[in-house]
Amino acid sequence: MNNLLETIEVKSVNGLYRIHQYNDGNALPKLVIYQVLNGQEVPVKNMYKELKRLNEEFSYGIQYEPKDRIKLNTREFGKEFIRRYKGI
Secondary structure, three states: OOOOEEEEEEEEOOOEEEEEEEEEOOOOOEEEEEEEOOOEEEEEOOOOHHHHEEEEEOOOOOOOOOOOOOOOOOOHHHHHHHHHHHOO
């Protein structure tokens, strides 16, 4: 069962995004990203691509394809993006 842990609102040049984090039994929370259009949450089809775009927009410099390991998965990338967005 997926329990909602947190919702983060991200204000981007492309509009408002909501990133929902769920506890699904995995060590890292499950992410679901929505873009808010006309007050409605529209699911983002390619969450990894959108996280890459937001990473570039906010100049966080998260290395999603580190040289010393395989590329980050969506959960790892999302966790790091949220940490930096919240300023933790």
